[in-house]
Amino acid sequence: MNRCPEKDKIVLFCERELSDVEQAQFELHLKTCSECRLELEQTIADDSLLREGVEEAFTRHRVSQRIMAQIRNEKTARPATDSYKGWRYFWLTAFALLTIIAVISLYTPSPAKYQGRVGAIMLQALNEETTLQNEKLAVAKIYNLETLAPASLDGCILFTVSGDKTSVFKMSGQATVRINNGLPEFSDAKATFELVSGAIITILVNGNPLKLERKTMIPAPFDTSDLEPDQVSLPAANVPLVASTSEQTDAIIDDMPEEPCIVDKPAGNASASEPAAEVMPGSDTWIDPTQAPGNNPFADEPLKLDGN
């Protein structure tokens, strides 16, 4: 049986998408075409059955009462307007902090507790005013405490304690220092202590153990108002850490021993015993730092050092 060509209009008719004229024409067609009429009736009946079936099921399975009961029983009995965001931000912040801590801990060796015995204690005066046994200590010189103990110190001194682990801490003030049962002992101390680097270490100060932790200033158990502030006056400490073009910096650079830039000579022209040639502008091995970007010496392209 041939399919009625008007059958495609059934969907449009059901959806009321036919124009008024088309609708009137199709209604006329339905009166004469039983195939389309049956199809239309079936479509409408199916839609109706689907609607009724769902409606019946919905009527018997409504959960609105349960929903509202649960909502009312919610802890705060109100939507988590701020608390939701607050918790979200809390967890985000906590996650960010944990990440930062994890990253930092990966790259920063955490100070291990120093529990071993002292192998050696080296000390170094940090300024020219520091005295040992009332005599000025030479700055930048390292002394072995074992050969000096008990040492009466006054000033700013750096201690390097080595054993299983190494700890470096600074003392500012006055104290008599010696090694007591494997621990650095400071008696008659009027000083502050600060762990500069290395493992956490416990020292004895006026008979009491004092744990020094990284970058933590340990307050002295006495009045330190009369103590001079730390004045680090090592010669190297005066050198600016950041290069500048200031006159002072230039002067410092001028004072530094000049190290010539060494470039290996091509094979055959150089011998192991022959001193390396100093590279000067215009020489064969000179690389002009102002050359065009295309001649980037770090490019993959092999450098031509023959000057051509």
Added chain:
Amino acid sequence: MNRQERTDVELVQAVLAGELEQFAELVERYEKLVFSFLLTRLNDLQEVEDIVQETFVKAFRHLASFDCERRFAAWLLTIARNLLIDSRRKAGRSIASTNLVNEVMLTDSAREAASQPSEVVVRRERFRSIVAMIQELPEELRTPFLLRVINELPYQEIAEVLDVPLQTVKNRIFKAREILREKRESL
């Protein structure tokens, strides 16, 4: 302002301001929408109930994050769809089961009570067949079709709920009807 005249956004804002009972109005408006959306996707009415409930409770809990520029119905369906996906992950893909259809049609409605047993059987079988055919429709055709037939929403509202162009909605509904007609003819 009359409660019935309040828009979805106004109701949401009222709930956020502490008028908890206003949420019941939102449930009243959209429970059937969510129910019918889930009905042809699950084979267990108890599960449908649970996910409908979970959808609204989740919406309530996260109401502060609702974007008032969106349609509330669209947001609800998004939540329901996500919960449905979670449910399917646990239970596997559902199919139209006879149990579901019988359960849906198991009713003491006046229609079936007054019908002959043979008529009831035919009606249930027909309903099962329709549901099975709808379940085989692609997702993008099924949802607009159900919103149109069951919820009797106008095209424009369906377009807003699904966030697709008006003409796309029409095309999809026509396409769904064409597929269903072909399936019906092949029976």
